[in-house]
Amino acid sequence: MEEYTIAAIATPPGVGAISIIRVSGPxxxxxxxxxxxxxxxxxxxxxxxxxxxxxxxxxxxxxxxVLISVFRSPNSYTGEDSVEINIHGxxxxxxxxxxxxxxxxxxxxxxxxxxxxxxxNGRLDxxxxxxVADVIRSSTEVSLRxxxxxxxxxxxxxxxxxxxxxxxxxxxxxxxxDFSEEDTQFxxxxxxxxxxxxxxxxxxxxLGTYTFGRITRDGVNxxxxxxPNVGKSSLxxxxxxxxxxxxxxxxxxxxxxxxxxxxxxxxxxxxxxxxGIRHSEDEIEKEGIQRSRESVKNADIVxxxxxxxxxxxxxxxxEINYLNKSASVLKVLNKIDLEASSKISVDNRVSAKTxxxxxxxxxxxxxxxxxxxxxxEKTAIISSIRHYNCLESAxxxxxxxxESLEKKMSGEFISVDLRNSEQSLAEIIGxxxxxxxxxxxxxxxxxxx
Ligand SMILES: Nc1nc2c(ncn2[C@@H]2O[C@H](COP(=O)(O)OP(=O)(O)OP(=O)(O)O)[C@@H](O)[C@H]2O)c(=O)[nH]1
Ligand SMILES: [Mg+2]
Numbered sequence: 001m002e003e004y005t006i007a008a009i010a011t012p013p014g015v016g017a018i019s020i021i022r023v024s025g026p027x028x029x030x031x032x033x034x035x036x037x038x039x040x041x042x043x044x045x046x047x048x049x050x051x052x053x054x055x056x057x058x059x060x061x062x063x064x065x066v067l068i069s070v071f072r073s074p075n076s077y078t079g080e081d082s083v084e085i086n087i088h089g090x091x092x093x094x095x096x097x098x099x100x101x102x103x104x105x106x107x108x109x110x111x112x113x114x115x116x117x118x119x120x121n122g123r124l125d126x127x128x129x130x131x132v133a134d135v136i137r138s139s140t141e142v143s144l145r146x147x148x149x150x151x152x153x154x155x156x157x158x159x160x161x162x163x164x165x166x167x168x169x170x171x172x173x174x175x176x177x178d179f180s181e182e183d184t185q186f187x188x189x190x191x192x193x194x195x196x197x198x199x200x201x202x203x204x205x206x207l208g209t210y211t212f213g214r215i216t217r218d219g220v221n222x223x224x225x226x227x228p229n230v231g232k233s234s235l236x237x238x239x240x241x242x243x244x245x246x247x248x249x250x251x252x253x254x255x256x257x258x259x260x261x262x263x264x265x266x267x268x269x270x271x272x273x274x275x276g277i278r279h280s281e282d283e284i285e286k287e288g289i290q291r292s293r294e295s296v297k298n299a300d301i302v303x304x305x306x307x308x309x310x311x312x313x314x315x316x317x318x319e320i321n322y323l324n325k326s327a328s329v330l331k332v333l334n335k336i337d338l339e340a341s342s343k344i345s346v347d348n349r350v351s352a353k354t355x356x357x358x359x360x361x362x363x364x365x366x367x368x369x370x371x372x373x374x375x376x377e378k379t380a381i382i383s384s385i386r387h388y389n390c391l392e393s394a395x396x397x398x399x400x401x402x403e404s405l406e407k408k409m410s411g412e413f414i415s416v417d418l419r420n421s422e423q424s425l426a427e428i429i430g431x432x433x434x435x436x437x438x439x440x441x442x443x444x445x446x447x448x449x
Pocket of ligand 1: 254255274336
């Protein structure tokens, strides 16, 4: 348990009906008594009760009428004594309340510090703590569902299960080392090999969920490129159902990258309408084209737009491949309303003017982004590069163990690899962590969470 008490405004900046100030730590109830005047003393109140009263400054002036919710250790979010103070939703009042708390020895919380304490006090494991941030950030049905699954512990359970299997295996092997003179085998070598294979294949399945998890959590980056005037901005506008980007018959209308988000089938699509990629001597256009390249580099999907009059320029495909090898490239022929019988060979024919083919195109993109794998509600899914890297390292160590086993090497080698693999899994759920890992995770949180 931390020794000091922290506070933060937990609601977003701005004016609202109410704001909430969170306080957590050993001094919480004592300090609450000092600033709150109601029918009951906060320090004498039961956990999970709400109290109406006045918040007073040290001078005895009323700051606001408030409601205070009391959560006593260990049954609080952080596991510590905590209160949540509901005030009228003024930033000014919120600041006054924070000042009173600070005068009474409370510290300002760092980003994510409440959740960090919840983790350190064993209320959540690390994947669940990460999921809290994902739940807060979620903006589509799919991203929320993914975050919920992780918060509910689906990934934790899966990883913990694999980890205990590894602990079992390595304890058997280590036990043999203690009895080395007798040449005993506590686990038959073929059984050990089969178990390692089983765990390896489970790890592979988890690794295989990464693209899906990342896309459902962060959305799909889609760059829209092509020759000037082919209708890139018109297509963006059609998809957004609003006239977001300037459209004109003059080539070179779009110079900057225009980024917009839209949720399609519950998946967040981040669309980047660009100036396209071509040669230009104009300084502003050159900068725009450079920005288009950046969008292509970061894209999961690159939509190359051509139109029935100009078709496609072949160079662009080479350039895309050079900039980004892993993106899926979709060739889209626009303005099909002008020439429905166009002979240009292409899978996707659309009209940004009439909307013909656009729904199909969007369906195709969600499929492309998510890949072919189908996961059920009960599948554990990884969505962060941290999980991916830990699993990779667990896998490499297991492959080493397997190799040692095949080469009939002594149990010492096998047990070291099994232990290392187990440690990598432990890192995912936070059984072993370093301050760096924790800082990295929690610094991305909002203050007050
Ligand atoms: N008939 C027809 N005209 C279209 C269609 N899509 C776009 N246009 C027209 O084509 C012209 C160029 O459209 P934009 O959307 O500005 O094209 P762009 O690719 O963004 O062009 P730049 O930003 O200059 O690179 C405009 O006059 C649009 O009205 C379409 O599907 N059918
Ligand atoms: Mg444009």
